Amino acid sequence: MNAPDFYSPSRQFxxxxxxxxxxxxxxxxxxxxxxVIGFYVGHRVGQxxxxxxxxPFLVTAAFLFYLTRRLCLPxxxxxxxxxxxxxxxxxxxxxxxxxxxxxxxxxxxxxxxxAGSLLKLGGAGFTACYRWHxxxxxxxxxxxxxxxxxxxxxxxxAFWRDSVLWYLLLMTWLVWRFYGIIEQPSRSVNNxxxxxxxxxxxxxATAAIMAAVAVWLVHTTRIQWRxxxxxxxx
Amino acid sequence: xxxxxxxxxxxxFGAVRAVSGMDLAVPTGSIFGLLGENGxxxxxxxxxxxxxxxxHEGTVRVFDEDPLSFTPATRARIxxxxxxxxxxxxxxxxxxxxxxxSFFEQWDNDALWRLLKRFDLHADQVFGQLSKxxxxxxxxxxxxAQQPDLLIxxxxxxxxxxxVRRQFLDLLVDLVNDRDMTxxxxxxxxxDVERVVDHVAFVKAGxxxxxxxxxxxxxxxxRLCLPTGTHRHEIEKRxxxxxxxEQSGTLLATVADFEPESLSGLECRVEHLNLEELFLVYxxxxxxxxxVS
Amino acid sequence: MYLTIExxxxxxxxxQIVAQVKYLVISGQLEPGERIPSVRALARxxxxxxxxxxxxxxxxxxxxxxxxxxxxxxxxxxxxxxLTLAEKRRQIVARVRELVxxxxxxxxxYTELRxxxxxxxxxxxxxxxxx
Numbered sequence: 001m002n003a004p005d006f007y008s009p010s011r012q013f014x015x016x017x018x019x020x021x022x023x024x025x026x027x028x029x030x031x032x033x034x035x036v037i038g039f040y041v042g043h044r045v046g047q048x049x050x051x052x053x054x055x056p057f058l059v060t061a062a063f064l065f066y067l068t069r070r071l072c073l074p075x076x077x078x079x080x081x082x083x084x085x086x087x088x089x090x091x092x093x094x095x096x097x098x099x100x101x102x103x104x105x106x107x108x109x110x111x112x113x114x115a116g117s118l119l120k121l122g123g124a125g126f127t128a129c130y131r132w133h134x135x136x137x138x139x140x141x142x143x144x145x146x147x148x149x150x151x152x153x154x155x156x157x158a159f160w161r162d163s164v165l166w167y168l169l170l171m172t173w174l175v176w177r178f179y180g181i182i183e184q185p186s187r188s189v190n191n192x193x194x195x196x197x198x199x200x201x202x203x204x205a206t207a208a209i210m211a212a213v214a215v216w217l218v219h220t221t222r223i224q225w226r227x228x229x230x231x232x233x234x
Numbered sequence: 235x236x237x238x239x240x241x242x243x244x245x246x247f248g249a250v251r252a253v254s255g256m257d258l259a260v261p262t263g264s265i266f267g268l269l270g271e272n273g274x275x276x277x278x279x280x281x282x283x284x285x286x287x288x289x290h291e292g293t294v295r296v297f298d299e300d301p302l303s304f305t306p307a308t309r310a311r312i313x314x315x316x317x318x319x320x321x322x323x324x325x326x327x328x329x330x331x332x333x334x335x336s337f338f339e340q341w342d343n344d345a346l347w348r349l350l351k352r353f354d355l356h357a358d359q360v361f362g363q364l365s366k367x368x369x370x371x372x373x374x375x376x377x378x379a380q381q382p383d384l385l386i387x388x389x390x391x392x393x394x395x396x397x398v399r400r401q402f403l404d405l406l407v408d409l410v411n412d413r414d415m416t417x418x419x420x421x422x423x424x425x426d427v428e429r430v431v432d433h434v435a436f437v438k439a440g441x442x443x444x445x446x447x448x449x450x451x452x453x454x455x456x457r458l459c460l461p462t463g464t465h466r467h468e469i470e471k472r473x474x475x476x477x478x479x480e481q482s483g484t485l486l487a488t489v490a491d492f493e494p495e496s497l498s499g500l501e502c503r504v505e506h507l508n509l510e511e512l513f514l515v516y517x518x519x520x521x522x523x524x525x526v527s
Numbered sequence: 528m529y530l531t532i533e534x535x536x537x538x539x540x541x542x543q544i545v546a547q548v549k550y551l552v553i554s555g556q557l558e559p560g561e562r563i564p565s566v567r568a569l570a571r572x573x574x575x576x577x578x579x580x581x582x583x584x585x586x587x588x589x590x591x592x593x594x595x596x597x598x599x600x601x602x603x604x605x606x607x608x609x610l611t612l613a614e615k616r617r618q619i620v621a622r623v624r625e626l627v628x629x630x631x632x633x634x635x636x637y638t639e640l641r642x643x644x645x646x647x648x649x650x651x652x653x654x655x656x657x658x
Contacts, residue, residue: 006307006339007305007306007307007310007339012306015336015337018336019333019336019337022329022332022333023322023325023333078316078319079318079319079320080319080320080321080322081319081320081321081330081334081373081376082321082333082334085284085286085314086314086319087309087337088306088307088309088310088337088338089306089309089337090306229286229287229288
């Protein structure tokens, strides 16, 4: 085993990913609880048929925000021994490993939300009059990408100018989707929220935009992180 | 052969010149003390040496490479420990060792456990429950086990008990003795450092005001205690005078190039200066000169 | 070879050790031909940098107080050379000079000083003859 081999990009990547797994696997396993609990938050089972299926996704997104912070903050602040700065590791490689790990974590938890829907937890479920909403599925991924960007970039003027746009975009989407609750209280014809009036095509299009923006956020973060300088006067 | 070499290094933060014209040469196998008061640019210099910052002017070479393009293999030769570094509190030492060791091609487990035993540390202990001294010891041992060729320590013994500090510093000397390691140590606690360093650089306002082997410095720089009647220019003719002042009937002249031979015919007592006094001589030099002239 | 170092004294470590080794040789605590530790061993024992110890050994070798035999180790030079005598004289002269300067500072008469030195020598001679 010679030196260049030991430090080859693929092995560096694998090591960094293993490190993330060793440090955060417990959180991933316990994290299942959050989407599951999400099914029972915001409505009373048995009293109303209106089920806000968005809630488990939002709870999952909140948990992913917390996990991303725990994973990335010590790295950015260099306060952990295990951050890229103290290890023979390319800093971009370390970020890529985090992105991969968090991407898988988002997928893992989202799968649990979908599984919960199949199991009709809290009254949710893919019944005949209820259908699947692609743009909800994108929320955890989008939040993770936004958090990564927030943690890794320097908070200068340019950062806030762009960020305001993305945060507004997320908020607008939330308001737009929640608006349905106020606008369309449970009706006998349609006991489920969101209703089916929004076409599936629109939802797919929204999801696609969110996915594209998330990828773009991570991509620009990578570029800026590679060039970012650390440290200040102490 | 120098492990670290910086030349005319300049780094701004906004309008502040945190490092302004730093020249360092850290020889292989030395314990090099980067000494200065808080906020004088020590940490920024270390960040430049580690490639975390891009210099605005000047160059840095470490192992004859540019830190901005360190390969991981070169990076593995450098062990770095800063004051605020820690591990997740819930981790057991065994787990931490497992994670850390996976990143290094050369890992010395024997040395690791031998050193951990000195502080009664076991694999199943939890990091968060260790004492402050034990934590620091564990971290330095973790870094020693990487078998680095260069150790960069930023305020390594701050806030530790005397006995821990002593063991810590002795470990550094042992490492240099046994492994030809080079140590760069930034500190503002001079009495601590004096035991172990053999090269020093005094830093003031982002610049080295003195850089030398400590033995050499202690041999060269002396304070002469002369009777008040002595002509000042008589001393200035023989020596390079760093500072001169009168105090309770004695003329005190600190000279930078003391030789016993140059004293001939001069009635005086020679005082030795320890590291703290040497530091003060160089650090307050400008103001003292102002008073004299 | 027992040596102590005062790190915070201001006297260079090498000067401290050279003086101590010379003293040990002059006072007979280190015998001619006696083996002394290697550079690394002494550095480890004293917890000082090996380059410092190497510098000390170079100086002692230059003054022919020790000699290094390749592959065998470092030894105290055989046979009391005239250099040792010169060195004795040099070390004593330094002390005497301090003594004289100090006496002048406290306004002690030089005849008084001479008398004191004579008295001290007489006292020690007496003690030695008795034992």
